[in-house]
Amino acid sequence: MNDSCVSIRGVSKNFGAVEVLKNINLEIQQGEIFGLLGPSGAGKTTLVKELAGLDVPSAGEIEVFQERMPALHLIEKLGYMAQSDALYMDLSARENLEFFAALYGLKKKERKQRIVEVMELVQLSDHLGKQVSNYSGGMKRRLSLAIALLHQPELLILDEPTVGIDPVLRKSVWEAFHQLKDEGKTLIVTTHVMDEAEKCDRLGLMREGRLIAVGTPEELKQETHSNSIEEAFLVYGGAAT
Numbered sequence: 642m643n644d645s646c647v648s649i650r651g652v653s654k655n656f657g658a659v660e661v662l663k664n665i666n667l668e669i670q671q672g673e674i675f676g677l678l679g680p681s682g683a684g685k686t687t688l689v690k691e692l693a694g695l696d697v698p699s700a701g702e703i704e705v706f707q708e709r710m711p712a713l714h715l716i717e718k719l720g721y722m723a724q725s726d727a728l729y730m731d732l733s734a735r736e737n738l739e740f741f742a743a744l745y746g747l748k749k750k751e752r753k754q755r756i757v758e759v760m761e762l763v764q765l766s767d768h769l770g771k772q773v774s775n776y777s778g779g780m781k782r783r784l785s786l787a788i789a790l791l792h793q794p795e796l797l798i799l800d801e802p803t804v805g806i807d808p809v810l811r812k813s814v815w816e817a818f819h820q821l822k823d824e825g826k827t828l829i830v831t832t833h834v835m836d837e838a839e840k841c842d843r844l845g846l847m848r849e850g851r852l853i854a855v856g857t858p859e860e861l862k863q864e865t866h867s868n869s870i871e872e873a874f875l876v877y878g879g880a881a882t
């Protein structure tokens with residue numbers, strides 16, 4: 642497939658004797674919002690870390706933009722937001738943003754403009770000068786999201802981006818995701834939240850290290866004669882045991 646942005650082929654991962662990813666096969670197309678949905682411990686974080694090149698599979702291979710991962714030079718094309726915030730607590734938000742902007746090679750003028758834009762988006766403009774150690778948990782999440790969006794990457798990999806973010810802001814964050822999609826960017830989002838799952842173009846349902854179903858929210862519901870993704874998940878989960 643030519644416009645495939647991510648190819649996952651036969652990927653498994655072991656931690657010691659425990660296999661936490663089991664023969665995952667998946668193609669993610671450019672310009673789609675792909676949601677990975679599954680209970681805690683299903684393997685979502687392990688998989689997205691491998692997509693971001695931060696970990697390697699025990700078996701199988703991953704290609705991003707037709708290049709075998711991990712590929713360090715893809716850093717400028719990728720944005721990754723981890724589940725736990727990777728922020729410098731002793732620095733202000735502005736200093737954190739400046740640091741990451743420099744790392745991603747943003748030019749000075751562009752840097753300034755992007756910092757204003759992303760902080761507006763996550764509604765933290767009034768807190769730019771504040772030291773991050775004084776941020777609340779939700780504010781840290783929003784700052785992490787702002788950092789991931791800073792360099793307008795082609796592929797955004799977001800591990801539970803809206804945890805700790807209130808429903809009103811969550812809505813505007815999702816509007817921003819759709820805007821990025823409209824610009825041709827690809828987004829991979831892990832989530833526990835069912836109404837977020839509905840906002841994805843396609844979903845991959847994960848359970849116990851396996852990808853148990855892939856499809857649009859509508860397809861998954863129709864196939865299982867369910868009224869909700871949650872119900873569909875239970876049907877697929879039941880069928881897998």
Ligand SMILES: Nc1ncnc2c1ncn2[C@@H]1O[C@H](COP(=O)(O)OP(=O)(O)OP(=O)(O)O)[C@@H](O)[C@H]1O
Pocket residue numbers: 656661679680681682683684685686687688724
């Ligand atoms: N470095 C590691 N060493 C050993 N086991 C690990 C390691 N990282 C993850 N695991 C295990 O792999 C499994 C999958 O974890 P993972 O974090 O990928 O799940 P998840 O679906 O992202 O869960 P959550 O939604 O809670 O973040 C879990 O059983 C976890 O304990």
